[in-house]
Amino acid sequence: MCCLFGIMDYGHKLSYVQKNHLIRKLSVACEKRGTDATGIAYNINGHMEIHKKPLPAHSFHKKIPYGVNVVLGHTRLTTQGSEKINRNNHPFRGYCKDTSFALAHNGVLYNEMKLRREFHLPNTNIETDSYVAVQMIESTGAFNLKAIQQMAEQIEGSFCFTLLDGQDNLYLVKGNNPLTVYHFEKLGFYIYASTEEILKQGLKKAGFIHFPHNEVKINQGDILVLRADGTVLRDSFNTAKLDCYDNFWYGGCRPYSYSFGTPICKKSNTVKGMMYGTYLESLIDYAANVGVSEDEVLYLYENGFEEEEIEALLYNPDILHEYVEEIYEFGFV
Numbered sequence: 001m002c003c004l005f006g007i008m009d010y011g012h013k014l015s016y017v018q019k020n021h022l023i024r025k026l027s028v029a030c031e032k033r034g035t036d037a038t039g040i041a042y043n044i045n046g047h048m049e050i051h052k053k054p055l056p057a058h059s060f061h062k063k064i065p066y067g068v069n070v071v072l073g074h075t076r077l078t079t080q081g082s083e084k085i086n087r088n089n090h091p092f093r094g095y096c097k098d099t100s101f102a103l104a105h106n107g108v109l110y111n112e113m114k115l116r117r118e119f120h121l122p123n124t125n126i127e128t129d130s131y132v133a134v135q136m137i138e139s140t141g142a143f144n145l146k147a148i149q150q151m152a153e154q155i156e157g158s159f160c161f162t163l164l165d166g167q168d169n170l171y172l173v174k175g176n177n178p179l180t181v182y183h184f185e186k187l188g189f190y191i192y193a194s195t196e197e198i199l200k201q202g203l204k205k206a207g208f209i210h211f212p213h214n215e216v217k218i219n220q221g222d223i224l225v226l227r228a229d230g231t232v233l234r235d236s237f238n239t240a241k242l243d244c245y246d247n248f249w250y251g252g253c254r255p256y257s258y259s260f261g262t263p264i265c266k267k268s269n270t271v272k273g274m275m276y277g278t279y280l281e282s283l284i285d286y287a288a289n290v291g292v293s294e295d296e297v298l299y300l301y302e303n304g305f306e307e308e309e310i311e312a313l314l315y316n317p318d319i320l321h322e323y324v325e326e327i328y329e330f331g332f333v
Helices: 016-033 112-118 131-138 145-154 196-206 278-290 294-302 307-314 317-330
Strands: 003-008 037-044 047-053 070-076 092-096 099-109 157-165 170-174 180-184 189-193 214-216 222-226 232-236 244-246 253-255
Touching (some): 003 016, 003 099, 003 157, 003 196, 016 037, 016 070, 016 189, 016 196, 037 099, 037 157, 047 092, 047 099, 070 099, 070 157, 092 131, 099 131, 099 307, 131 145, 145 157, 145 170, 145 222, 145 232, 157 307, 180 196, 189 196, 278 294, 294 307, 294 317
Antiparallel strands (some): 003 070, 099 157, 157 170, 170 222, 180 189, 244 253
């Protein structure tokens, strides 16, 4: 579980101080979904800069310089590739002809190795599964909507991707992970985060929550392009592979967004007043095989983790244990 965040000041009405304040407060709010590393990408003086460190957001003190209007950000919870090796952290840089781009990902990709074989992608010293999305786009030779669509349509697992090109256009690719976008039209900026709760918290801390704004709708399968001039372009991608993947307790392909019928809770019948069922029960059953207790799974679920995110953590039980302890100790929920 990671967190995507960013801002586009297309109206150029925010001051240098306001933009840095917004990014700071929003990134710290994003620690709820990841404290292992923090990174940002932006364009300045005709070139793209990416800054990232294996630090939680509150310890990441990089300020954007004057003249920066668009920032793409990420806070990381490590699932693959040590955050101590900084090249494994987000955002990642990609190149297509004379154009560079940045990409950040929230989720877990299950068919990374299959994609590497099928598309003859070169080996890399980056250990993070997310990086295959960069390579998929690079393999097309051009950074455009078609290349992004082709990448998204081949991915199996869970994802939202955010991308920034060299002309300050933001691309928001909505898979089956959450993403919320607000538009402050009178102030001339867009701002986004992985969850509405985090976005509201960041805006409240920055003192912007009471300004008029609207939510920009984005659904699974949507590609939302926020252009540098503030206009919006909408497109989509085929979600057939997104909704089908090899999961760890079934040997074959299973619908990813499946309605599990009448849910039953083993202990209390409800979690936060909501019934739950087969998917979560299967996670609990599997957890026992990797040294994770039912209480730990339910604790994550009760504190806002999606079942898909818990599944990803079960691949790395040590990280799951650490995250449970971190939430309990620091109260990130």
